[in-house]
Amino acid sequence: MIQNYLKYGVFVLFGLVFNSVQAQVSNFRFTGLWSSAINWTAGIPTIADDVTVNSFVAGTLDVDGFCNNLNITGIAGSLTVNAGQTLTINGELNKGLFGSITNNGTIVIYGDINYFGTRKIEVAGSVTIATGLNFDGFSIN
Secondary structure: OHHHHHHHHHHHHHHHHHHHHOOOEEEEOOOEEOOOHHHEOOOOOOOOOEEEEOOOOEEEEOOOEEEOOEEEOOEEEEEEEOOOOEEEEOOOEEEOOEEEEEEOOEEEEOOOEEEOOOOOEEEOOEEEEOOOEEEOOEEEO
């Protein structure tokens, strides 16, 4: 009987550990400021969270921001990094078909940039890329 409780306890502990290391997804759902919790489905993201900027949403990074992976998806989703602010992306930046990014501050990316589509990545600030760039059919490493 004690062995059954021990086995059960190990599975529960393993489940808690496994669930705690999965990235949370937070969608930027309303046009507005990164620092406003109301704009996020799961709160202001941390370095462990995956972020998606949805269609027809214009996000503005008004504070230093962090995320695991950043996805700019859908139609007319955009993100602007204000001057003096830094966006740190621990994983990949995935820019979808019609999304756009304007950088007037600093973006630091520790994963790949995957760029699809026709919209632009506009850089007036600085971008640090730790790995490579992937554009529809070719890449820069």
